[in-house]
């Protein structure tokens with residue numbers, strides 16, 4: 653785990669992390685628990701969630717961990733997950749994400765899998781969490797460097813796409829980011845805040861071993877160590893995201909990422925988001941499209 657994290661004592665604070673059973677989401681959860689937070693693991697597999705919870709407890713004796721079953725690719729699952737949260741959330745980290753090469757892949761509701769999971773799933777979840785969000789809650793959207801190469805067209809977001817799958821992935825992450833910036837604008841005048849953060853280029857072979865999580869052979873680890881000057885482990889990738897969620901110097905509308913070369917690795921720093929994801933027009937149009945596609949209204 654990155655040793656340089658300057659985070660406050662989080663005792664008494666509760667953070668929901670989606671996709672917390674693997675990769676960056678897992679590390680967000682472990683770091684938060686290490687700093688005293690109660691962490692709710694938002695996961696679609698009960699077994700993988702239990703494995704992650706056990707691993708965190710093994711690393712952080714006395715860790716306060718709960719599990720919220722949620723499949724971000726199912727509006728029914730999202731609605732019941734949101735309704736099941738009975739405690740106040742001080743932060744929500746919208747981390748769960750999927751990169752799919754198959755353009756026919758769909759969510760349970762027939763939405764494009766990447767747009768539906770990465771953006772619309774989190775839109776529907778936050779919209780329905782309602783009063784479970786603390787009056788000064790922070791929401792962090794986990795974006796990506798890929799957003800810079802993406803063109804968001806809200807009207808066609810969930811329609812069949814063509815071209816490289818990376819472009820549609822970038823669109824889905826850009827849409828999540830544009831939504832977070834729009835949410836922050838709509839929360840202006842309240843103590844709530846929405847921010848974006850990205851993990852840089854974060855890979856499993858550079859990530860410390862955790863029982864039951866990603867299995868990486870020693871050969872892969874050895875080979876990957878050559879890339880360490882350029883990329884980082886998922887533990888380090890989690891750092892800017894956790895920073896955005898809880899650090900005192902992070903505020904609504906911020907975008908955090910690794911501060912090193914090309915933002916691939918490094919300690920958390922404020923970084924620059926594209927003009928498109930910060931655009932008010934795009935944010936407003938996306939919001940309307942998201943309400944229509946999910947059938948969920950957002951009371952802000």
Ligand SMILES: NC(=O)c1ccc[n+]([C@@H]2O[C@H](COP(=O)([O-])OP(=O)(O)OC[C@H]3O[C@@H](n4cnc5c(N)ncnc54)[C@H](OP(=O)(O)O)[C@@H]3O)[C@@H](O)[C@H]2O)c1
Pocket residue numbers: 670671672673674675676677694695696697700722723724725726746747748749750769794795796797825850851852853854855886889
């Ligand atoms: N790694 C990078 O370099 C990088 C760079 C930029 C952005 N990101 C973003 O960072 C986030 C985490 O990436 P990662 O590298 O840690 O990926 P990962 O190791 O593949 O983990 C993805 C997590 O998302 C969960 N997830 C996927 N679909 C879900 C669904 N329908 N419902 C609930 N959970 C779901 C997965 O759960 P299952 O185990 O159930 O599949 C898993 O816990 C993603 O949003 C990704 O776009 C990563």
